[in-house]
Amino acid sequence: MANTRKTLPDPLTIPEQRTLIDRIIAENRHLPGASMVVLGELQDAIGYISFPMQKYVAQELRVPESQIYGVISFYSFFTTEPRGRHNVKFCLGTACYVSGAPKLIEKAQDVLGIGIGETTDDWQLTIEVCRCVGACSQAPVVMIDDDIYGRVTPAELPKILARYQRT
Amino acid sequence: MRYYRSHVMVCTSPQCVDKGARTLMKRLQEELAAQGLADEVAVLETPHIGDCANGPEIMVYPDRVHYAGLTLEDLPSLVEEYFKKGRVVTRLLSQFRPPVDKELGPPKPKEVRVVLRNCGKIDPENIEDYIAEDGYQALAKVLTEMTPEQVIEEILASGLRGRGGAGFPTGRKWQFCRAAAGSPKYVVCNADEGDPGAFMNRRVLEGDPHSVIEGMIIAAYAIGASYGYIYCRAEYPIAVRTLREAIRQAREYGFLGQNILGTDFSFDLEVRMGAGAFVCGEETALMASIEGKRGHPRTRPPFPAVSGLWGKPTNINNVESYAVVPQIILKGSAWYASMGTATSKGTKTFALAGDVNNTGLIEVPFGITMREIIYDVGGGIKGGKGFKAVQTGGPMGGCLPAAYLDVPVDYESLTSAGSIMGSGGMVVMDEETCMVDIARFFMEFIQDESCGKCIPCRVGTRHLLEILERICAGLGKPDDIEELEHLSSLIRRSSLCGLGQGAPNPVVTTLRHFRSEYEAHIYDKRCPAKVCRALIRYEIDPAFCTGCTLCARNCPVNAISGERRQPHTINQELCTRCGICKQVCKFDAVTVS
Numbered sequence: 023m024a025n026t027r028k029t030l031p032d033p034l035t036i037p038e039q040r041t042l043i044d045r046i047i048a049e050n051r052h053l054p055g056a057s058m059v060v061l062g063e064l065q066d067a068i069g070y071i072s073f074p075m076q077k078y079v080a081q082e083l084r085v086p087e088s089q090i091y092g093v094i095s096f097y098s099f100f101t102t103e104p105r106g107r108h109n110v111k112f113c114l115g116t117a118c119y120v121s122g123a124p125k126l127i128e129k130a131q132d133v134l135g136i137g138i139g140e141t142t143d144d145w146q147l148t149i150e151v152c153r154c155v156g157a158c159s160q161a162p163v164v165m166i167d168d169d170i171y172g173r174v175t176p177a178e179l180p181k182i183l184a185r186y187q188r189t
Numbered sequence: 190m191r192y193y194r195s196h197v198m199v200c201t202s203p204q205c206v207d208k209g210a211r212t213l214m215k216r217l218q219e220e221l222a223a224q225g226l227a228d229e230v231a232v233l234e235t236p237h238i239g240d241c242a243n244g245p246e247i248m249v250y251p252d253r254v255h256y257a258g259l260t261l262e263d264l265p266s267l268v269e270e271y272f273k274k275g276r277v278v279t280r281l282l283s284q285f286r287p288p289v290d291k292e293l294g295p296p297k298p299k300e301v302r303v304v305l306r307n308c309g310k311i312d313p314e315n316i317e318d319y320i321a322e323d324g325y326q327a328l329a330k331v332l333t334e335m336t337p338e339q340v341i342e343e344i345l346a347s348g349l350r351g352r353g354g355a356g357f358p359t360g361r362k363w364q365f366c367r368a369a370a371g372s373p374k375y376v377v378c379n380a381d382e383g384d385p386g387a388f389m390n391r392r393v394l395e396g397d398p399h400s401v402i403e404g405m406i407i408a409a410y411a412i413g414a415s416y417g418y419i420y421c422r423a424e425y426p427i428a429v430r431t432l433r434e435a436i437r438q439a440r441e442y443g444f445l446g447q448n449i450l451g452t453d454f455s456f457d458l459e460v461r462m463g464a465g466a467f468v469c470g471e472e473t474a475l476m477a478s479i480e481g482k483r484g485h486p487r488t489r490p491p492f493p494a495v496s497g498l499w500g501k502p503t504n505i506n507n508v509e510s511y512a513v514v515p516q517i518i519l520k521g522s523a524w525y526a527s528m529g530t531a532t533s534k535g536t537k538t539f540a541l542a543g544d545v546n547n548t549g550l551i552e553v554p555f556g557i558t559m560r561e562i563i564y565d566v567g568g569g570i571k572g573g574k575g576f577k578a579v580q581t582g583g584p585m586g587g588c589l590p591a592a593y594l595d596v597p598v599d600y601e602s603l604t605s606a607g608s609i610m611g612s613g614g615m616v617v618m619d620e621e622t623c624m625v626d627i628a629r630f631f632m633e634f635i636q637d638e639s640c641g642k643c644i645p646c647r648v649g650t651r652h653l654l655e656i657l658e659r660i661c662a663g664l665g666k667p668d669d670i671e672e673l674e675h676l677s678s679l680i681r682r683s684s685l686c687g688l689g690q691g692a693p694n695p696v697v698t699t700l701r702h703f704r705s706e707y708e709a710h711i712y713d714k715r716c717p718a719k720v721c722r723a724l725i726r727y728e729i730d731p732a733f734c735t736g737c738t739l740c741a742r743n744c745p746v747n748a749i750s751g752e753r754r755q756p757h758t759i760n761q762e763l764c765t766r767c768g769i770c771k772q773v774c775k776f777d778a779v780t781v782s
């Protein structure tokens with residue numbers, strides 16, 4: 023879990039990330055319904071949206087902070103804490119569920135020694151569950167970053183995870 | 190836009206240009222003119238066909254005849270034989286075979302591909318491929334020959350019903366929106382496809398994005414809208430990328446933007462991404478999300494057609510509803526209405542998943558039976574096991590048992606069987622599936638995704654889940670079934686949006702069709718499908734165990750003991766019933782009871 027580790031500096035205090043954040047806001051602020059678009063791009067580019075970032079976005083878009091936090095807490099894609107370098111998502115959609123996804127999740131927790139939503143101590147992997155990634159014909163599916171692994175068995179899972187632990 | 194009988198695409202990749210593609214193109218045009226075909230056959234450039242190694246190459250649509258290795262000397266006879274007399278010149282045919290689309294493959298038995306006709310056949314990143322398949326001709330026809338009212342008439346006559354779930358007649362929806370006062374008006378495409386087990390919309394967005402865009406432009410013309418949004422879920426990054434590129438190209442070709450095709454109709458469009466909330470598939474929640482807010486649904490009426498995005502009249506349809514519109518316009522409503530049943534016209538895509546041999550995307554005419562889908566199209570149940578249930582309509586749908594295998598698949602029949610059509614997810618379950626566990630699984634999903642705005646859905650589904658969890662844990666009480674039924678009917682009647690109203694459906698249908706399984710869990714403390722862990726035990730049959738120690742070595746909790754070459758035993762106190770011993774045993778010595 024993140025709070026047992028040394029905390030990372032806030033993205034707003036890192037010059038390159040600050041520039042990126044400003045650019046994303048500038049490019050989208052004119053759009054109707056801009057907050058969803060801005061937050062979506064920030065999540066994508068930075069990987070999470072810290073509380074100081076939320077405050078900053080609210081100021082820049084001239085909307086109440088509560089509205090920004092409201093949006094972030096509603097949608098499961100937004101996170102307020104940094105995640106590991108690689109994001110491992112286990113699909114728990116219907117097709118994956120009936121094809122044995124729960125066994126995969128159990129295996130991953132065993133192998134990595136962390137629970138769902140947690141990050142390994144070396145900041146390499148975060149494991150999460152998600153709902154249907156739309157690759158049901160290959161169920162059960164594990165999505166690591168943008169790669170999709172289909173028909174995964176508990177036996178081959180450690181090998182797949184190991185590939186991401188090293189890099 | 191002129192109507193041409195054929196379109197010739199000349200590949201102008203650097204490789205083909207090196208081999209003289211430009212001269213060939215010029216001479217081909219001259220030859221066609223010389224033989225009086227200049228008004229019937231159009232010659233266009235395309236950046237890539239596939240057989241550049243044997244260039245120069247051309248592809249002729251709509252016949253999809255692919256010639257390669259052409260020389261200038263071949264042209265007079267090619268034009269005479271092929272373009273004039275219609276005989277394919279086999280000697281010049283390309284031997285190139287494009288790789289087949291693995292996800293889709295060639296049509297399976299009984300499939301009819303209308304929505305999916307271009308998927309895997311055309312290059313989605315190349316608008317010319319779409320144009321060559323009659324793309325944007327429906328738009329040209331609508332803008333130059335039809336009034337908005339005529340367009341709506343045509344869609345009404347086709348009998349097209351919304352493919353997002355509820356099956357509301359698309360033409361009627363357009364009529365309401367056209368009649369509504371207010372401006373500007375919007376068209377929205379619902380590409381949120383949140384039902385787990387469904388990926389039909391993704392395939393269309395990734396494989397044939399222009400069909401959706403063209404359908405939306407036609408809808409915009411029919412209702413008088415000036416701007417549109419495609420709301421796509423964030424789980425589909427490739428679809429979003431493909432759509433954005435397709436929109437850019439459509440703009441470049443003048444199909445989007447100011448004065449489309451030289452008329453005074455203007456319309457433009459953008460993609461907005463969701464952020465992982467199932468309820469945003471519900472139309473009012475979706476619009477709240479586009480407006481940049483939490484995706485909370487609201488009561489209807491007013492319907493979006495009257496008061497939608499930013500309070501303006503808005504037409505919202507599913508991806509598939511828009512994607513068939515161009516074909517209905519071009520081929521006519523009678524053609525479309527000739528497929529399907531009396532009340533459900535046309536074809537429907539389904540995502541077949543779960544325990545069938547051929548999982549994947551299929552498109553079939555309405556009226557086909559579930560049995561035909563599972564056994565003819567889907568190739569039967571995996572591993573020769575028995576069929577138990579098929580789940581349609583996503584988390585608000587229902588599970589149907591074998592007795593319903595022969596009902597025709599259409600909106601009304603599925604509803605009267607207790608399920609719904611939904612958006613087209615179809616998950617087949619074999620005999621090793623526990624229906625109480627499935628009901629619990631769906632309730633967990635609903636509980637997770639309930640937006641929390643109304644109490645019946647937020648609190649009621651929590652209660653349902655707790656009861657189901659208790660039953661699965663072997664702690665069911667005698668009046669649990671009545672309690673489930675009572676709560677279900679309450680939630681159904683008093684929830685705010687379709688999510689809550691449909692939430693009890695998996696419980697209600699499994700209770701209706703698989704009641705004995707609930708009873709076995711509650712009264713006999715037994716899970717007939719051997720799934721619920723609290724109700725099963727693993728044992729090793731000494732008659733089969735060879736003492737190979739494989740299970741003992743694999744057991745994660747060291748619950749298995751025994752001497753080498755002697756029968757092993759499982760310590761039930763330690764056993765977590767993970768089933769690994771059964772999976773690894775080579776002698777089938779592990780039994781479940």
Ligand SMILES: Cc1cc2nc3c(=O)[nH]c(=O)nc-3n(C[C@H](O)[C@H](O)[C@H](O)COP(=O)(O)O)c2cc1C
Nearest residue numbers: 351352353379382383470471472506507510687688
């Ligand atoms: C909880 C919930 C989820 C929904 N999800 C979707 C969806 O993912 N895609 C969709 O097209 N319609 C979905 N709908 C239906 C939409 O509200 C709406 O009826 C549909 O987009 C209308 O388009 P159509 O007339 O073309 O079917 C959902 C409805 C509910 C209540």
Ligand code: FES
Nearest residue numbers: 113115118157158
């Ligand atoms: S259910 Fe897992 S990809 Fe669809």
